[in-house]
Amino acid sequence: MENPVIIIGSATGLGIVALDIFQSNQVIVYCFLDDNKELHGKEVHEISVMGSTDDDGYLKLIGKKCEAFIATDDTKFHKHLTEMLNERRKMMPVNAIHNRATISGMASIGHGNLISSNVIINTGAKVGNHCILHAGAIVDYQAQVGDFVQIGAGSIINSNVNLANDVFVGSGVTIVSGIKVGKGARIGAGSVVIEDVKAGATVFGNPAKAIGK
Known part of the structure; x- marks a missing residue:
């Protein structure tokens, strides 16, 4: 995978699992997007939590400079984020x-x-x-x-x-x-x-x- 990845959904839990997986393949993770505002501006395992899951400032990078991965085990939320990614960026997560x-x-x-x-x-x-x-x-x-x-x-x-x-x-x-x-x-x-x-x-x-x- 040539482009870095934005992990959307969680900067903890499954998000860390995803981070470990990408790093095991020497794939760069650009940032996390997480709706927990207490995490915004902080780093999780040296990766910054840049904003919320619907932050257009970062979502607009997907498909151009970055790929996306959705990290949540909440099926309803997972489906919502998938639909959002499909509608806004016309992209499927990697x-x-x-x-x-x-x-x-x-x-x-x-x-x-x-x-x-x-x-x-x-x-x-x-x-x-x-x-x-x-x-x-x-x-x-x-x-x-x-x-x-x-x-x-x-x-x-x-x-x-x-x-x-x-x-x-x-x-x-x-x-x-x-x-x-x-x-x-x-x-x-x-x-x-x-x-x-x-x-x-x-x-x-x-x-x-x-x-x-």
Whole structure:
């Protein structure tokens, strides 16, 4: 990546993860944009927090002198920032892929994804746009991951699993081969999923069962 990157959304939390990923690839981070005004004018790991997420003075650099990456695990806010970037700058955010992640040359990934260290995306797997794959997550062969999906650290998405858009998978989850998880479903940390999960459902346990009814 030739141009520096502006990290939009958070200068803490996931923003620092993104910063580490870009620096692992010797990509320059130009600045953070964060709506927390207490951070404005300060530095986080030697990178300045220049302004808010809708600051046109910095957003206008995107597509000309800078790329952009959206760093937030709040799906609603993430979608808002993505739409703003598309409308104002006609741009898609770049991927943040750690140099210790392994992605098969026969896999495919979209735009705006955060892929942390030791993630494995295997042959024939497909990851959509704006996903967050935390450290050590595995997406095995021919698994399908939709848009705005979050997969927790150490989780295993086995072969031919299909995760619809907006799915949340906690840390240390195992989803066995061939399972389908519906849009907006949530899977609690440490769960083992052995049957399909309905859209909007929350499941937890080993084996995972629906909760909150």
